[in-house]
Each structure stands twice: as C-alpha cells, then as structure tokens.
Amino acid sequence: MSAFATTPIFTATQAIVFALLLTLGVGMQWLFSPRRRAVMGHAMFALATAVQAAPALAGVTLVRGAYRLGYLEEGRGFLEANLRSLVWMSGAIMLGQLIVRFVPPFSGLARDLRQAGRAVWSARFGRWMGRAR
Numbered sequence: 001m002s003a004f005a006t007t008p009i010f011t012a013t014q015a016i017v018f019a020l021l022l023t024l025g026v027g028m029q030w031l032f033s034p035r036r037r038a039v040m041g042h043a044m045f046a047l048a049t050a051v052q053a054a055p056a057l058a059g060v061t062l063v064r065g066a067y068r069l070g071y072l073e074e075g076r077g078f079l080e081a082n083l084r085s086l087v088w089m090s091g092a093i094m095l096g097q098l099i100v101r102f103v104p105p106f107s108g109l110a111r112d113l114r115q116a117g118r119a120v121w122s123a124r125f126g127r128w129m130g131r132a133r
Contacts, residue, residue: 006070007070008088009070014062015062021061025049025057033045036116039119040116045113047109051100054096055093055099056093059096060089064086
C-alpha cells in the first residue's frame, strides 16, 4: 500500500452538484426565514447563508468526491476509498468552518446572521411571554 495521500480528481459534475445544493439550501433559508431576512436585508441574508453553508457542502461534494475518485483510480477498494475520503472531508469541513468563524470578511457575515437569529428569537419569546411588542 502507498501513502495515505492521493491526487484528488475533481469533475464538473461535482461542481454542478455543489452549486445546485448551495442554491437549494439558500433558497430554503430564503423561503422559511422571512424575519431574519427582514432584519439583515435580502442580499446580506443570502450571502451570509451561502457563506455559512458552503464549507459543509464543499466538504461533502467537492473534497470527498474528489478524493474518493482519486483513491478508486489508484486501485483501492470501494469501502477503503470511502473511508479514506471521509478523513479528508472531515478535515476540509473543520478548516472551512474555522475560516468562516474567524477570518474577517466571513466572520462578520456569520456574526450578523447569528445576531439576526437572536433578535428574531428574542422578539418571539417576548411575544410568547406577553411582553410589549
């Protein structure tokens, strides 16, 4: 057996699936979060939602798919290729989430999205508890 690392094989299908899933995820958030959208504004809400969802989707569709194909091309078995690509996917998701949380342009969007969610839930709890609107 050779080393753990292999050359990933990226395909256009992976990029298309990533784009479709990201669009679907942002669209679902857009439809079902009208209060957060109103607090943040339409464009900022869509951008913040996309930035927050991108690391997980990229890890699953792009990184895992590319490494799985790389391992399969290398001659590894189906189960081994899937398990080894799982490690790369996990690392990519963790690194992506750290970037979104701590790197300035992305961290500001994630913070604004969290604050909008808190504002919506604070107002909702206030209504439920009978406080002034």
